Amino acid sequence: MDHNLSLDSGTLADAQTLYDFLSDVEETPPPADIVLAMGGSDLGVADTAARAFFEKEARWLVCTGGFGKDTGGVFPQPESVLYARRCVELGVPEERILVESQSTNSGENFRFAKALLESRGIFPRTGVVASKPYMAKRAWATASRQWPEVRWGVTYQRAGLGEYLAQRDNPMEILNLMVGDLQRLRAYAGSFQEPVDVPEEIWAAYERMAARGYNRFVIREP
Numbered sequence: 001m002d003h004n005l006s007l008d009s010g011t012l013a014d015a016q017t018l019y020d021f022l023s024d025v026e027e028t029p030p031p032a033d034i035v036l037a038m039g040g041s042d043l044g045v046a047d048t049a050a051r052a053f054f055e056k057e058a059r060w061l062v063c064t065g066g067f068g069k070d071t072g073g074v075f076p077q078p079e080s081v082l083y084a085r086r087c088v089e090l091g092v093p094e095e096r097i098l099v100e101s102q103s104t105n106s107g108e109n110f111r112f113a114k115a116l117l118e119s120r121g122i123f124p125r126t127g128v129v130a131s132k133p134y135m136a137k138r139a140w141a142t143a144s145r146q147w148p149e150v151r152w153g154v155t156y157q158r159a160g161l162g163e164y165l166a167q168r169d170n171p172m173e174i175l176n177l178m179v180g181d182l183q184r185l186r187a188y189a190g191s192f193q194e195p196v197d198v199p200e201e202i203w204a205a206y207e208r209m210a211a212r213g214y215n216r217f218v219i220r221e222p
Contacts, residue, residue: 041075048155
């Protein structure tokens, strides 16, 4: 891997376990009424969203995200604004892009986007979320809970863990984010997200990663 990232075999195996589990979702076939680009630090999500817009024959591409836990104080503009600019560069008609720039977390991505579309008289029935690979499972769970009127699928960059980390400026942060996302599948089940079964062997890998110090985004117990 690039960026001088050196992981011992146990850490690498656990990280691979989390990555494979978190990215294991089914992609719905076209067409889709909307594509929703889920805000975050990976600007490559915009490329995924633009590709899905054309492949899914969508009517609208919704770019979401203000400043989140890993972009506040880092990005010069809201995540959604940067996404939208990139999507236009990739050929998505500007009049087909809607920008939601106030959300600060995953649940708000969907709630605020839903409100934006409804204010314009747009009521989609099918949608595809463009997300980071390791966010795919949680993207589906969050979308299904926050916007249940839509039948959701998820699409993401198809890359293995090593390839994906090598593309990032801060691969250690990605590992921390993965650990936090895995925890949130259980922590938010039934409230912010639809429940997702997390097998005990997956949870054990999460606990080992957190114990090794990859816990920056772990929710602390009160």
